[in-house]
Amino acid sequence: MSEQAEQANEDRRKYEFRKVIEELTEYEGSGTQLVSIYIPEDKQVSDVVAHVTQEHSEAANIKSKQTRTNVQDALTSIKDRLRYYDTFPPDNGMVIFSGAIDAGGGQTEMVTKTLESPPQPIESFRYHCDSHFLTEPLEHMLTDQGLFGLIVLDRREANVGWLKGKRIEPVKSASSLVPGKQRKGGQSAQRFARLRLEAIDNFYQEVAGMANDLFVAERHELDGILVGGPSPTKDEFLDGDYLHHELQDKVIGKFDVAYTDESGLKDLVDAGQEALADQEIMQDKRLMETFFENLHTGEEATYGFEQTRRNLIMGSVDTLLISEDLRSDVVIYECPNGHEEYEVVDARHSTPDHECSECREDAEVQEREDVIEHLMNIADQRGTETTFISTDFEKGEQLLDAFGGIAGILRYSTGV
Template identity: 80%
Template structure:
């Protein structure tokens, strides 16, 4: 399942722009606890948010520091002014508002206000936060690689089944067993008691599998894997007994020792499977980089570097545009009086250089300077090219950044460019 599908239509461009705003907010600092962050869920009325902001504005008059008091009240007023542009219902998935006086050096500060609408995941609860930094951690979690995993925890007494959606655990179904304890009641033969107990265990495993099948089978084409947890030998018996639907059985990524099998056990299962999930998060990146290196060494459908990749994008020959998640570059576009166009890839904080046209040698004038990733993604969008952001958390992903400039592509056909 592609990242675009998992994110419910959230485009690569939207995700990247969202990431840029978060990185910008992370760099801001206030001289005191004067940077305000407000998280608004979709089901919270704007009028209630305005009332809360009004109350916080009134209570801020008790802040001892005059500078901090003024800055907090100014931030709250700015947020209140922004809220007037909305109807009484927030956008889909909610919204987050940031406002405050940020340090700009030399003892000076600037008031900034940012509003992030419709984040990739729903805002879970209303939060008001005032500190020397903006609260961005909940948003950072939304940018983590997404995934859909089925969760099963069970012992011979109870079981719970649910989802892991991105970083969010959602319990869905639970069951309790009628399996008798090992101590048999008086009057029963040992063999008969053992047989009844095994039947009860088998019936319970079938019930758990039925819950899992009902939940997971309809979503099996979007499912990234299944995790099973519980004590031994319960989880082993369950999996070895082939109780699950055969397609689900093939999707089990691992079984893990988990002490609890109530809803908290689902969270324990995710923690126990941390290494497996981390490996799975970059699996797609690894696969696409393996394909790139294969084409680079043995085929003719690979391109890399800004200039070559851009040319191939313009030709419509790029199937997948590969961009390192850690790429931070700008591109300067120059106009030549003789009708030529020049492009220069620059470090994010570097000054824009003066250059001459490579075609005719004339001096060229800067037309615009923009984010290199946005520049390439716009071309990709116009040509129907998929954009893949590649993590640097594995060797070939790191090589994309260090050896290939963070920009590459897998072609639809060989172009010779």
């Protein structure tokens, strides 16, 4: 699978997760009867089943008959879902939500949803029972985007690690053999200075070797590298081109950091917050700038559902731009005379009646689906890259508010 296809699949998976999470957050139970279970990938399914069985037994002590019944029904449903899995859950683990939600009019409806392989690994087993499903850990996974390399060093020690979302992972460390500035007796000042420079150079090479070993293999997924330490150490390290040339191009900033042990990695992230924030939406900004430039010239840009869909079918869209906050469905209608028409509606609203624009006959609903899924399926078939655009900057907001959340950068001008 190509890198572009892998990224498209990842974007689609995150969007599907986001949709389910938004749906789950709207559910409400009467009392503490909505069950959420977070299962790490290294947790044996048999242990989870045993835990659920124990919770089912303890739920018999709940005083309210309705709450007792609903909790036990939810736990039974979870056990039924667990039967589909072997010894361990899928990669990154999984989350199961189950419970009786308020359906209005004093009625309840049992809901059970399973989310497999979340964007980041589930770190610990968690059982939660409340009037709302526990979705915050998954929400953090979706907002914690980005993979950054971290390097902190002075002439005594160095640490190298990752920033994955908001998680800092120290990986490698080294201590130097660089002598202090005071030379030992019997050595000339010139010889001592030369030996000290050689030791510094050797240490910088060692640090670069650690970074290269860790980062080069992930260079295509790497969003940037931050380097920290006192001056002039970090400047000497970067100016000396010790890093692999592809990593050198990934450095997005250097920062003054007092400590160079593992705590220095955290200090580096704190110092680099502004650079990290800019980096997260930099690609979105570049794409939207390209879109507006093309739109201004009247060529190689499309927007809105109808125009963008036609260009997608023609295969002329190079990059499909979709707002992260778009929540709409596309309804496909067909009239008695065989005319087919599409209408985009709010995903939260019921399907409206429709009159055929060609013959004025009443049209019937043939299908209703998520508009993003609809467009992404066409994009996949035509080899078009899909990118979700954040609304955390002005042009990202304009994509949603002024262009309906749908646009495209074209491969060539089509006049459509």
